[in-house]
Amino acid sequence: MAATPTDVKEYPNAFVFKIDVPGLKSDQLKVQVEDDNTLVVSGERKREKEKDAGVNYIRMERRLGKYLKKFALPENANTEKISAVCQDGVLTVTVEKKPPPEHKKPKTIEVNVA
Amino acid sequence: MAATPTDVKEYPNAFVFKIDVPGLKSDQLKVQVEDDNTLVVSGERKREKEKDAGVNYIRMERRLGKYLKKFALPENANTEKISAVCQDGVLTVTVEKKPPPEHKKPKTIEVNVA
Numbered sequence: 001m002a003a004t005p006t007d008v009k010e011y012p013n014a015f016v017f018k019i020d021v022p023g024l025k026s027d028q029l030k031v032q033v034e035d036d037n038t039l040v041v042s043g044e045r046k047r048e049k050e051k052d053a054g055v056n057y058i059r060m061e062r063r064l065g066k067y068l069k070k071f072a073l074p075e076n077a078n079t080e081k082i083s084a085v086c087q088d089g090v091l092t093v094t095v096e097k098k099p100p101p102e103h104k105k106p107k108t109i110e111v112n113v114a
Numbered sequence: 115m116a117a118t119p120t121d122v123k124e125y126p127n128a129f130v131f132k133i134d135v136p137g138l139k140s141d142q143l144k145v146q147v148e149d150d151n152t153l154v155v156s157g158e159r160k161r162e163k164e165k166d167a168g169v170n171y172i173r174m175e176r177r178l179g180k181y182l183k184k185f186a187l188p189e190n191a192n193t194e195k196i197s198a199v200c201q202d203g204v205l206t207v208t209v210e211k212k213p214p215p216e217h218k219k220p221k222t223i224e225v226n227v228a
Contacts, residue, residue: 005175012168020136020176022203054126061119062134089136089203 004067015077015095017041019069022089023062031084031093039071039082039093076100118181129191129209131155133183136203137176145198145207153185153196153207190214 007018021029021043029043044066073079073095081096121132135143135157143157158180187193187209195210 005177006173007171007176008173010170010172015172018176020134020203022134022136025202056124057121058124058129059120059122062121062132063119088139089134 004069006069006071008071013097015074015097017071017091017093017095019091019093020089021045021067021086021091024086024089024091026086029084029086029091031082031091033073033079033082034070036079037073037075037077039073039095040068041071041091041093042066042068118183120183120185122185127211129188129211131185131205131207131209133205133207134203135159135181135200135205138200138203138205140200143198143200143205145196145205147187147193147196148184150193151187151189151191153187153209154182155185155205155207156180156182 005020009016019041023045024043032040034040045064047064076098078096078098082093084091084093119134123130133155137159138157146154148154159178161178190212192210192212198205198207
């Protein structure tokens with residue numbers, strides 16, 4: 001699963017990561033933040049155990065195994081406000097943006113008459 | 115989506131196709147049989163329409179577009195008994211096998227005394 005493709009989009013208020021994770025359910029995925037600036041997504045797709053001895057593998061293209069992906073988060077990402085949803089084999093992680101620093105009011109210096 | 119990976123397994127009573135189709139729901143997929151010997155799976159993953167003008171695409175790895183895959187079915191596949199289920203972005207198509215031809219009872223020829 002190493003090549004799991006990802007889309008990343010920047011919205012006015014958030015960054016949205018969409019990762020294809022077919023066959024994985026929410027409880028098989030882990031979303032974490034490392035060092036307050038790295039988004040870490042991990043999971044594992046295991047091969048179904050076959051009870052039947054009489055199974056013949058004709059074609060095996062689907063990648064299995066552990067999946068780990070790290071994404072550097074921009075400085076304005078709010079790592080306290082991250083949500084993740086998994087639906088139809090697509091994991092969506094939304095990272096809100098920090099509000100922009102407030103504009104300081106211009107300070108007016110009175111011009112005195114010399 | 116052209117490179118959608120597939121596993122094919124042969125069980126004693128059926129052939130099972132597992133296809134990764136992340137992001138697709140059952141109603142976006144079509145499973146058909148052509149010429150009584152070809153399994154045809156098709157679907158389309160469309161890019162989500164963005165209402166927001168202020169969206170910035172940072173990374174775009176997920177393949178979108180039309181998907182069409184054909185699989186030749188073995189002679190003993192029963193094309194009348196095909197079922198398909200889509201869950202967590204994985205489509206599973208089960209094609210039952212025809213029962214093996216019945217063994218004709220050996221015919222006994224009476225040996226007459228000459």
